[in-house]
Amino acid sequence: MKKTNIILGLLFLVVNTFAQRNTILIIADDISPDYFGFYNESIDTANTPNIRSLLAKGVMFNKAWGSPLCSVTRAGILTGKFPFRTGIGAVITSSASPQIDTAEMSIAKLLKYYSPTKYSTACVGKWHLTLGQPAKYLYPNKCGFDYYSGNFNGAITDYYNYPIITNGVTSTVTAYATTQTVNDAINWLDTITTNKPYFLWLAFNAPHTPLHIPPSTLTTVTGLTGTTTDMNINGNKYLKAALEALDTEIGRLFTYLTTNNLMDSTNIIFIGDNGNDTRTSHNPIKTKSKNTLYNYGVRVPMIISGPSVVNPNRTSNALVNTTDLLATICEMNNFPDWLNYIPVAKKPLDSKSLMPIINNTVIKVSDWTVTQKFTVPVDTNDGTTIRNQDYHLMRLDDGTEEFSTQT
Numbered sequence: 001m002k003k004t005n006i007i008l009g010l011l012f013l014v015v016n017t018f019a020q021r022n023t024i025l026i027i028a029d030d031i032s033p034d035y036f037g038f039y040n041e042s043i044d045t046a047n048t049p050n051i052r053s054l055l056a057k058g059v060m061f062n063k064a065w066g067s068p069l070c071s072v073t074r075a076g077i078l079t080g081k082f083p084f085r086t087g088i089g090a091v092i093t094s095s096a097s098p099q100i101d102t103a104e105m106s107i108a109k110l111l112k113y114y115s116p117t118k119y120s121t122a123c124v125g126k127w128h129l130t131l132g133q134p135a136k137y138l139y140p141n142k143c144g145f146d147y148y149s150g151n152f153n154g155a156i157t158d159y160y161n162y163p164i165i166t167n168g169v170t171s172t173v174t175a176y177a178t179t180q181t182v183n184d185a186i187n188w189l190d191t192i193t194t195n196k197p198y199f200l201w202l203a204f205n206a207p208h209t210p211l212h213i214p215p216s217t218l219t220t221v222t223g224l225t226g227t228t229t230d231m232n233i234n235g236n237k238y239l240k241a242a243l244e245a246l247d248t249e250i251g252r253l254f255t256y257l258t259t260n261n262l263m264d265s266t267n268i269i270f271i272g273d274n275g276n277d278t279r280t281s282h283n284p285i286k287t288k289s290k291n292t293l294y295n296y297g298v299r300v301p302m303i304i305s306g307p308s309v310v311n312p313n314r315t316s317n318a319l320v321n322t323t324d325l326l327a328t329i330c331e332m333n334n335f336p337d338w339l340n341y342i343p344v345a346k347k348p349l350d351s352k353s354l355m356p357i358i359n360n361t362v363i364k365v366s367d368w369t370v371t372q373k374f375t376v377p378v379d380t381n382d383g384t385t386i387r388n389q390d391y392h393l394m395r396l397d398d399g400t401e402e403f404s405t406q407t
Contacts, residue, residue, distance in 0.1 A: 026202045070128055074203070089375060091375075125181045210231075319364065370386040371384075
């Protein structure tokens with residue numbers, strides 16, 4: 001009997017190790033941990049039961065850093081590199097802005113072309129790694145995504161009327177943007193061959209400005225007038241409404257996954273890309289929010305949840321960076337030797353796999369984390385910031401330095 005139990009245990013381990021794994025990376029735009037009730041410093045929190053549900057099967061990272069701005073963080077996730085290696089140090093606004101090199105070895109390329117099990121790949125929603133020029137409409141596809149549908153720019157001007165690019169073709173959408181993003185994701189998932197593993201990069205515009213009122217079916221927040229004056233005065237309420245609407249639509253995606261027997265084989269990663277902007281910031285000093293190297297500008301929510309997590313419902317105080325997601329996603333999808341497929345010309349990478357934390361075998365993978373901001377032309381907030389478990393050093397390019405303790 002004892003020998004039988006050992007054999008059964010080993011079989012379970014083998015099956016669990018090599019079972020098909022899918023991954024959905026959900027990126028919320030401009031959101032700090034303090035809008036979520038499950039973080040200790042939560043203030044004026046939004047109603048997010050579906051995001052919260054990830055905790056029971058996941059690990060919540062309490063000290064995750066992105067970068068101060070969206071293009072920078074996204075480039076780091078896609079390539080596993082810090083800003084000084086990607087060349088993208090600020091928001092992409094003009095032809096003078098450094099943009100993603102399609103020759104980079106992205107997460108999507110690794111999973112699509114080199115993983116032992118070739119993955120279907122899609123990027124849905126906000127891109128913002130290149131300008132929205134016709135000549136670059138296929139850049140997401142060139143970066144390894146079988147399917148792309150979304151907006152190229154940093155922000156849409158109207159949540160109910162905006163242009164999207166679908167595999168290089170332009171069209172106009174009049175559905176609420178958060179709803180459209182989930183529609184596109186589900187429509188793509190419907191095309192995947194049975195038993196074909198998938199990687200979905202799901203990048204919402206919300207809750208980034210403009211602070212347009214979501215449909216009443218998606219939020220319980222009331223009393224919003226939609227006037228510019230009200231949005232400026234009550235920005236927090238509008239953000240809460242947008243974030244709740246995002247959560248409601250994420251719930252619709254989760255229902256789809258459950259109905260189609262995909263939930264139990266799908267790891268879901270939820271992150272923000274940078275801190276809140278000044279209109280929605282809870283920081284008492286608004287100038288230390290998004291677009292700065294202060295902790296509030298770069299610290300983001302991060303949850304990794306799903307079948308790969310050992311002993312879930314944990315909180316990790318490890319220092320992690322959004323660049324770590326490339327290595328983590330590859331290894332989470334049974335692709336441990338991914339680094340061998342990075343061309344020498346594209347090395348080194350900065351991504352460190354978080355799988356030892358996911359497997360609950362270690363409590364940290366790094367002693368420090370770092371990020372940067374550099375713009376063309378230069379900005380007063382440009383510089384580099386680094387922290388360990390106890391201290392945070394920020395050095396701006398104008399010579400200013402700040403040193404502080406961190407918890």
